[in-house]
Amino acid sequence: MSAQRHKTITATKHCTGCSACVAVCGLRHALTMQPDHEGFLYPQVNARRCNHCGKCYRRCPSAQLETGKQTLADLGAQAFAPRYLALSLKPDYKNLKDSATTGAAYRISYAFIREGGSVCGCRFNYDKGEAEHVLATTLPELDALCGSKYVQSNKHDVMAHIKAQLKSGRKVLFIGTPCEVAGLKQILTSAEQELLFTIDLICHGVPDPQSLKLYLKELSAQVGPVQHLNFRAERWADSLITASGPQGTFKALGTNTHYYFAFMQYLNLRPSCYHCPYASLTRVGDLTLGDFWGVKSIIPDFPYPDEGVSAAIINSQKGISLINTLHYHTRTVREVSAAQMQVTNLSLRQPAPEHPKARALYYAERDRTGSVVASVNAVIARFGQRT
Numbered sequence: 001m002s003a004q005r006h007k008t009i010t011a012t013k014h015c016t017g018c019s020a021c022v023a024v025c026g027l028r029h030a031l032t033m034q035p036d037h038e039g040f041l042y043p044q045v046n047a048r049r050c051n052h053c054g055k056c057y058r059r060c061p062s063a064q065l066e067t068g069k070q071t072l073a074d075l076g077a078q079a080f081a082p083r084y085l086a087l088s089l090k091p092d093y094k095n096l097k098d099s100a101t102t103g104a105a106y107r108i109s110y111a112f113i114r115e116g117g118s119v120c121g122c123r124f125n126y127d128k129g130e131a132e133h134v135l136a137t138t139l140p141e142l143d144a145l146c147g148s149k150y151v152q153s154n155k156h157d158v159m160a161h162i163k164a165q166l167k168s169g170r171k172v173l174f175i176g177t178p179c180e181v182a183g184l185k186q187i188l189t190s191a192e193q194e195l196l197f198t199i200d201l202i203c204h205g206v207p208d209p210q211s212l213k214l215y216l217k218e219l220s221a222q223v224g225p226v227q228h229l230n231f232r233a234e235r236w237a238d239s240l241i242t243a244s245g246p247q248g249t250f251k252a253l254g255t256n257t258h259y260y261f262a263f264m265q266y267l268n269l270r271p272s273c274y275h276c277p278y279a280s281l282t283r284v285g286d287l288t289l290g291d292f293w294g295v296k297s298i299i300p301d302f303p304y305p306d307e308g309v310s311a312a313i314i315n316s317q318k319g320i321s322l323i324n325t326l327h328y329h330t331r332t333v334r335e336v337s338a339a340q341m342q343v344t345n346l347s348l349r350q351p352a353p354e355h356p357k358a359r360a361l362y363y364a365e366r367d368r369t370g371s372v373v374a375s376v377n378a379v380i381a382r383f384g385q386r387t
């Protein structure tokens with residue numbers, strides 16, 4: 001009698017690329033993440049190795065949400081009344097220029113490692129021309145995690161490493177997009193989850209890794225092989241992109257660069273981002289961090305409104321313990337209502353709006369020319385600056 005064949009994962013437009021399915025499939029090479037024609041990674045089953053156990057499908061957060069087997073609240077922290085904060089931190093640490101908003105994520109990570117835990121976050125791997133999640137166990141390793149990388153990160157086998165650390169009794173802090181947090185939680189037992197702390201970022205969406213590779217190549221014509229890239233260097237309010245290499249440094253306002261334009265105009269986000277179930281106030285992390293854009297319009301007397309203000313949502317008791325580690329760094333903290341936090345941040349209200357024709361043109365031109373710059377110029381020529 002043959003063994004029962006359970007449903008195997010298939011990649012749909014709801015697949016976020018969280019990689020939980022690959023992490024949960026213990027069979028070597030039965031399931032791997034492979035790039036599609038746009039460059040996004042999707043799970044691919046090797047039929048000869050798969051034993052149809054169905055674990056990948058049962059643990060996929062997107063499938064759980066799609067079929068209604070779990071709700072967003074099930075995936076996140078439950079039975080907790082969230083608190084919404086506008087947070088300004090003292091400009092008292094060395095990596096502030098590299099951090100995205102206030103360096104809250106970096107400072108919490110620092111305290112976490114000092115207390116004996118490990119931190120998993122996203123860094124650039126310049127040799128591979130990609131962003132990737134890695135597990136940091138020492139303080140110097142945290143430097144590379146500072147700053148927002150506007151591209152989908154490759155999780156490689158980091159989830160298996162996190163699981164092993166938790167199993168060995170070590171606390172782990174995971175920082176990433178909400179879909180990554182949801183995916184990680186799905187593959188852990190409740191005992192392992194006890195030692196897991198999570199920060200989910202307010203998330204606009206992620207561009208494909210292939211666009212970043214091509215853009216790095218275009219930048220390298222000016223600076224040589226890129227060794228340092230920051231999408232939000234030096235100051236908060238207007239993103240300054242800096243890229244440096246052996247032949248110099250490129251510096252430009254984000255809005256004047258083609259890569260950032262494509263990101264901000266939603267041209268090259270992952271298909272799931274246009275239907276993102278996490279773009280709401282129901283959060284999956286213990287603590288949520290993002291930008292408190294337009295703080296002046298919500299809290300007119302907020303001091304230093306242009307120097308970086310974090311939006312923070314405390315979603316659980318663990319979230320309280322994470323935010324408490326910022327105590328000595330805090331300059332101003334104000335509590336706001338859920339509605340006030342949502343009003344200036346689209347990503348807390350709805351998924352990224354898609355312009356299918358502009359997106360299709362971007363990818364068609366990118367395939368034709370191999371250039372992000374040329375693709376964005378083609379979109380602007382056809383649809384204007386606003387798409």
Ligand SMILES: Cc1cc2nc3c(=O)[nH]c(=O)nc-3n(C[C@H](O)[C@H](O)[C@H](O)COP(=O)(O)OP(=O)(O)OC[C@H]3O[C@@H](n4cnc5c(N)ncnc54)[C@H](O)[C@@H]3O)c2cc1C
Binds near residue numbers: 122146
């Ligand atoms: C792709 C993306 C989209 C975002 N969209 C919005 C938005 O629409 N609205 C908003 O308010 N905030 C958004 N943010 C969050 C914001 O940009 C900051 O990351 C957040 O405020 C934390 O800043 P910080 O100074 O505390 O972090 P830092 O101390 O600078 O640390 C940055 C942290 O972000 C993590 N990180 C960086 N890049 C990635 C990535 N690609 N994938 C997963 N984790 C990553 C790192 O692991 C690190 O822990 C987005 C971030 C990213 C990465």
Ligand code: SF4
Binds near residue numbers: 011018021022
């Ligand atoms: S959403 Fe995550 S778990 Fe589900 S198929 Fe995609 S990568 Fe796998």
Ligand code: SF4
Binds near residue numbers: 007008027051055
């Ligand atoms: S069904 Fe089981 S063996 Fe097959 S890919 Fe999924 S988890 Fe792996």
Ligand code: SF4
Binds near residue numbers: 180279
């Ligand atoms: S927008 Fe949603 S699906 Fe896209 S990366 Fe962010 S959390 Fe994931």
